Structures are given as structure tokens and as C-alpha cells.
Amino acid sequence: MMTEISFQQEFEIKGGDFVRAGEASCEIKNLLKELGVAMQVVRRAAIVSYEAEMNVIMYAGSGRLDLSVTSDRVQIVVDDRGPGIEDVELAMSEGYSTATPEMRELGFGAGMGLPNIKRNSDIFKIHSKVGRGTRLEMTIRTNGHRL
Amino acid sequence: MIEAPRHPLKISLEKCIGCVHCLTACPTKAIRIKNGKALILSDLCIDCGECIRFCPHDAIESQTTSFTDLDTFRFKVAIPATVLYGQFDNATLPHEILFALRRIGFDHVYELSTICELNNAAIEAYIDSHPRPRPLIASTCPVVVRLIQHRFPSLCDLIIPIEPAREIAAKILRANLPRILKIEPAEIGIIHITPCPAKMVSINYPISMEKSYLDGAVSIRDIYNPLFQAIRQSKEDTLMCQLFPETIFSGIGMGTALSGGETRGLKNHRTVAVSGVRDTMRVLDQVEMGLLKDVDLLECMVCPDGCVGGPLAVENRFLAMSRILRLVNLLGERTVVDSSDMSMLYHKDFLSFRHPIKPIQVPPLDNDPDRAIRKAKRRINLIKKLPGKDCGTCGAPDCKTLADDIVRGQAVLADCLFVKEKK
Numbered sequence: 001m002m003t004e005i006s007f008q009q010e011f012e013i014k015g016g017d018f019v020r021a022g023e024a025s026c027e028i029k030n031l032l033k034e035l036g037v038a039m040q041v042v043r044r045a046a047i048v049s050y051e052a053e054m055n056v057i058m059y060a061g062s063g064r065l066d067l068s069v070t071s072d073r074v075q076i077v078v079d080d081r082g083p084g085i086e087d088v089e090l091a092m093s094e095g096y097s098t099a100t101p102e103m104r105e106l107g108f109g110a111g112m113g114l115p116n117i118k119r120n121s122d123i124f125k126i127h128s129k130v131g132r133g134t135r136l137e138m139t140i141r142t143n144g145h146r147l
Numbered sequence: 148m149i150e151a152p153r154h155p156l157k158i159s160l161e162k163c164i165g166c167v168h169c170l171t172a173c174p175t176k177a178i179r180i181k182n183g184k185a186l187i188l189s190d191l192c193i194d195c196g197e198c199i200r201f202c203p204h205d206a207i208e209s210q211t212t213s214f215t216d217l218d219t220f221r222f223k224v225a226i227p228a229t230v231l232y233g234q235f236d237n238a239t240l241p242h243e244i245l246f247a248l249r250r251i252g253f254d255h256v257y258e259l260s261t262i263c264e265l266n267n268a269a270i271e272a273y274i275d276s277h278p279r280p281r282p283l284i285a286s287t288c289p290v291v292v293r294l295i296q297h298r299f300p301s302l303c304d305l306i307i308p309i310e311p312a313r314e315i316a317a318k319i320l321r322a323n324l325p326r327i328l329k330i331e332p333a334e335i336g337i338i339h340i341t342p343c344p345a346k347m348v349s350i351n352y353p354i355s356m357e358k359s360y361l362d363g364a365v366s367i368r369d370i371y372n373p374l375f376q377a378i379r380q381s382k383e384d385t386l387m388c389q390l391f392p393e394t395i396f397s398g399i400g401m402g403t404a405l406s407g408g409e410t411r412g413l414k415n416h417r418t419v420a421v422s423g424v425r426d427t428m429r430v431l432d433q434v435e436m437g438l439l440k441d442v443d444l445l446e447c448m449v450c451p452d453g454c455v456g457g458p459l460a461v462e463n464r465f466l467a468m469s470r471i472l473r474l475v476n477l478l479g480e481r482t483v484v485d486s487s488d489m490s491m492l493y494h495k496d497f498l499s500f501r502h503p504i505k506p507i508q509v510p511p512l513d514n515d516p517d518r519a520i521r522k523a524k525r526r527i528n529l530i531k532k533l534p535g536k537d538c539g540t541c542g543a544p545d546c547k548t549l550a551d552d553i554v555r556g557q558a559v560l561a562d563c564l565f566v567k568e569k570k
Contacts, residue, residue, distance in 0.1 A: 005517045005520050005521060006520065007520045007523050007524055009527075022432075022433065022436060025436055026432050026436070029432070029435060029436065031523065033298075033509070033511070034511055034512050034519075034523065035511060035512060035516065035519045035520060035523060036511025036512070036513070036514065036516065036519050037516075039300045039301040039506060040301065042301065042435075043301040043435060046435050046436045046437070047436060047437040049436075050436035050437060050438075051437070069520060070520070071516035071517050071520065072516075116437070142516075
């Protein structure tokens, strides 16, 4: 069997670094365009990675985003060393947010982050342990579609 | 018309010395130095004209319509961009400038600020009748449209399908002049006077219609000297000035030459105005990541501070801005466009695009997904080998772009002087 060719890149994300917020997602978005991934897939991946990146910046001390692209899927895995989520089901419901007033002032914390990530992924997994951190795994299928 | 080049920018091989100014200034990395001369890569160029601004040798020529080309038309009409009103001293009034245009050979001059106001009202009507999606993006700047098609293809649907004022004005003239003048439509030349090289492309290769209503675009630079002379003469000739029929100007329309001009007219909406090509790209990046969804209208102009900062304008943009703002204040907020006229034209689709704006694919690393992935991996390894000094001596704007060119087969690692030296 032929081994699958994949492109992998990792991005460090610093908690609280609002200045550089979105840089990793932007790089991912541009890379996917260069790889010739269909524009609707690029857009979904951009939204997913941006929301996940922002979650780390807002709630965790630090985190890592691993991107992996093959000819048929884009996978984004985000691991953070943060407080973890007590009630995952509640966190997944639209409008629920634990954002501070400062974050809301910056326009975040509408409680749409996780639901938005789920909506834009084909496969979505979340594992969280209070006091340890959260891991999000998102897969978006490209179905070989090109622009 | 003679076959026009796809891009309005051309490198003068005589003047170009192959330095790196344009190379690093180009926001889409569309320039390389090959054989000691700059070369524009047509697939990547968006006609923004940044290179014109940064070239110290005046080696980038913009191919706009030359003034003498206009002699082929029996009846010549000028539609000057409102930026023109800011190009002469404060004592020179807009109607004197319009009068001077007649003096230098135009048979008719059509004032654009009123149509800018009409366009603004149509944009508002469109926003009001389309609650989604957001943010909608104005299409006035042709470079922004091209930038979106190439770099942000998924945002094409956000472009408001209302023709810019210059095309609406020309369309009105086309519909009426042949009847009034009783001459053949082909004998009438309708010319936009502009600070912007990209207008030429939007005329020769229109995106949202089959054929532009304009016949050409003359740059403000090219017309400045004769116009300046004519203004001085007409000042001596006050009688002629008085005989010139009263023109109505719109303060709202006049302001659209400046960044924030389109959003200023929309009092009941959430708007954002951006100018400058790099900042425009930054904001479009954010829109692509799902931000700015609470904004109704996003106005982007790639020239600094709006059209007033166009590369083919003459006066420094701060003075020009101050003069135009003074006119905007003098004219006030009074509307000159009848809202029922606007509504009629809007609902008759007189103001809208014929075609939607479609994405244009920038060539990926490879058409085959697996090979594209392999090339991306190779590119990362190449970047590690390069010095990261972004000196431009290899002919590419920076090390990352050289690595990109290498995997695309358009350059070799030995093009880098630092790598060569190490060997």
C-alpha cells in the first residue's frame, strides 16, 4: 500500500497574546490556498483554526496547533495547557461563554466559538480535563475538490 | 481601439536599473528581477500601482489613454474623478476646473460628484434589502475587486453588485448623447480622468459587464500641465467663466474621493473604512476568518487615504484631501439626488452589475494535490537553507518567495548569493 503523503506544521500559541491573535490561522489559510484546496474548504478551515486559536489565547496559558493536510482532508488539532472545561456539553451550546468583561469588550465571548468550530468541521472531537487542559480535533474533508 | 495590454503597468527597460525598490514594495509579490530588469508577473499583479510610488527612477509607466488618442472621436466627453478638484490651489473652484477641461479640447464635461451620491444611495438601498451576508464590500476600487478575486476568492459574494459612479455616469451619457447630438454613438468618446492606473484595466477588461461604457482613461499626471495653463487663462477670462452654465455639486459625492467617503453617507449602518493595500489585505484576511460579521459595509480603497492618494495624482495627497474636505464642508450634507429617481434606476437594474464577480484561481504549487503537498514540504526545507535576509539580490522579493519560485521550477537555489558563497 502506498504511504499517504501529508504536510505537517505546528504552531505555538501563547495565552493572552491578543496582539498576535490570528497569525497562525492566517498562515494556515494562505498555505491551504497555495496547496490548491477548494475555497469553501479553505474558508471553513480558516474559521475553525481562528476560533480554536482564539480559545487558547483567551483561556489557556499556552497551547499548540498541529496542522496536517493530505489530498483528502485538512486536520487541525489544538492542545492547550489551560483550566479545562467542567461541563463540555454546556460549553458546546450556543451563547454559553465564560469570557470576562474585558474579552467581551474586545468583541469576543459571544458563546459561538465551539459551536462554530463544530459546525464548520466534518469530524469534531473534544477532550477536556479540569486543571489539565483541552484537546480539540477537527477534520475537514476536501473530497479532492479543487477551486 | 488598439489591443490593450492586460496590465496597465509597464517597465521601461531604458530607465530600469534592476534595483529592489519595486520588488519589495509589491504587496502581492508579483515582481522579479530577471537579467537585471524588473519583470511583472501578470498572474499575480493586481494593478495597485505601489511600484510606481516606490520606483526612484520613474521606470514604471502606466499605460493610460494618451491625450492625442482622443482625436479619433468627433465628440469628446470628460468625466473627471472628483480627486481632480483637489489638485489645484484653494482659489481654483471646481467649475473653473471643469471649464478648463473644455478649453483644452473636451466638447463636454460631465460632473461626477452627483453620480457618486447616486451610487452611495444605491449602495444603501442594496444593504437595506439584503440583511445577509455581512460584511458587504463596496466595489468602487477596481483593485479591491481584483484582489478579492485572486487572493480572497471566497469573499466574491460579499461584493455589492452596484456599478461604480464612473460607469454609471458614462452609461447615462451613452443613453442620451447620441439622441441629443444626433451623431453616431461610435463618434462619441467618453473618457474618465483619473489618478488610478487600474481604471484602464476595468475599462479594457470589465469584470461585471460585457463592455465598459467608457472609452478610455486619461491620467491626471498627463493632463495636469495643459489643464494648469488653461486654468490660468480662464482666470483672466472671467466673462467666459460666468457664461459657463451653473453645475450642481454634491458634498456627499465629493467626499467619496477620500477614505471613509462611502461610509460617511450611511448614517444608520455599521461601517468600516480601510485604505492602503496592506491594511486592506489585513482586513480581508480577518473577514475570511469569519470576523467583521456585525459590519454592514466594508469600504476598502487600496490607495493611501483613498483615491486622493492615487499614484497618478499630482498634488500631495494631504493638500488635496484638505481642499476636498473644504469643498465637502462648503457644500454641506444637502442631497442633490432625488430619492425617487434613485429608486427608479435601482429597481430598473440600471445601476447593477450584469455579471456577478467570479473568483480567479491563483496557480497553486501544483495541480495535483499530492505533488502540491510534496512541494510545500520541500519549500519548508529550502527556507531553512536560505539566510532569511530578504535582500532581493536573487531577483525574488524575499527568501520565502525564492523558495516558492524554486519549487515551482522558476528559480534555483544558486540564485541566492549567500548560498553560492558558502559553497
